[in-house]
Amino acid sequence: MTGPARRGVTGPARRGEELPGGAHPDAEPDHGERDTSDVLVLRALGLGDAVAGIAALRGLRRAFPGRRLVLAAPRVTGGWLRDLGIVDEVLPSSGLEPLDRHGESISDRDGNGDSGAGGGESHVAVNLHGRGPQSHRLLTATNPARLIAFGCTEAGHDGPAWDQEEHEVDRWCRLVRSAGGDCSPEDLRLDPPGERSSDVVLHPGAASGARRWPVDRWVTVARALARTGRPVAVTGSAGEAGLCEEVAAAAPEVRSLAGGLDLPGLADLVARAGLLLSGDTGVAHLATAYGTPSVVLFGPIPPSWWGPAIDPHLHTVLWHAEEPGDPHADTIDPALEAVTVDEVLSAAEAQLSR
Known part of the structure; x- marks a missing residue:
């Protein structure tokens, strides 16, 4: 079969730092003093996975405005996303290696004086890596206040159901939307760095x-x-x-x-x-x-x-x-x-x- 893959609606290019400041209507309410604890996201995979996850990461920005977005990912791809403004910090990780050994890189900024993924209790953990149970347990080990992930009976987590036939971009957007982060495939767009060539x-x-x-x-x-x-x-x-x-x-x-x-x-x-x-x-x-x-x-x-x-x-x-x-x-x-x-x-x- 030959032909185009999927349909999208053309829209303006956007980068992480240029996202709308307003949160999704279902996002956490602002009661005057905004929570600034971290959002720890696991997606320790390759280049294609990193790009396919951009839309969901932008949705997390909307769901948790004002919080630092920390991405557990390979140093090179994570650093590239950080430099684009998609995330704020990179926790160098590969595959399903433990995250707690890097705990000093994840700051708990809720004012209780604790620091580290295993020390604080108010950061949010998001599994954009897989459906578990290993990836769920890696994030649970960081002692988050909340885990956003697909449902996994083996890990004891109740979340949205995994759909094997779903497009990769749609899958992670759906998960993030379930947590109040408005996003769609349109959020994949990156600003081109200059004029297009004939190459x-x-x-x-x-x-x-x-x-x-x-x-x-x-x-x-x-x-x-x-x-x-x-x-x-x-x-x-x-x-x-x-x-x-x-x-x-x-x-x-x-x-x-x-x-x-x-x-x-x-x-x-x-x-x-x-x-x-x-x-x-x-x-x-x-x-x-x-x-x-x-x-x-x-x-x-x-x-x-x-x-x-x-x-x-x-x-x-x-x-x-x-x-x-x-x-x-x-x-x-x-x-x-x-x-x-x-x-x-x-x-x-x-x-x-x-």
Whole structure:
């Protein structure tokens, strides 16, 4: 199946520090002296997860105005979100490692003199990481006054029901709305850093073999795009340098930037690009947030779960399956393998001619 992923309503770009100051009608009432204790949010995942969580984080800003938003996340992605004004502080974390050992980074500012996630009793903990029980227990161990999370019988928490078929962005927005934080996929938008260029960015890598389109097909695509006269850049991590150099060897006009960009540099490149082509990975979510036209090759995870959540006219998703596959498999997923060079080039041409 080929076509745009989801529909959204176009609206102005917004950053964290530019959000409306008013809280949702169901948010905590202001009785004259606003509570300034922290909101601790767990989302210790990768780049795509970080971007997909921006809308929910903005909803938390609205639910708890005046409170410091502390994000437990990897240092690099968390620091990028902090620098954008989406959160106030980063608690460096990875996966499901304990949070209490970093307790000194979470200040209890309710005036009782206590400090640390395990010492104070008034901070709010929010689980944007998963449905538990491990992630629920990690946050419960910080001794919060309140836990906002999906329901989990094993962790003894009563919350909204998890919906496996729900889009990732909608899922976390729904959770935050249940706590009084108004938000929607429109809150994914980030301000572009400048004028858009004519550059085409290719990102051939992915975390698992199941999500890596064959390199020889990327080479053919790179060669065809180079013939259009547009600058073509290939991005990837330092560990993907060999893959990216192989793709870049398709034509003299194609250059590899693998390992040469930090996260802000990668975000800037994608934000200014005329077109991004990639698999279902983190850079695709950057394109969604910045409104960069994209062609995204899906498999094994369906775009109804992780595809572009706004601006369907800007994003073409290519998906050839009816059910999800194993995203952690070592070999390419059949749905992704079914995507052809011709349809990728056709989709790219259609986006470039807009």
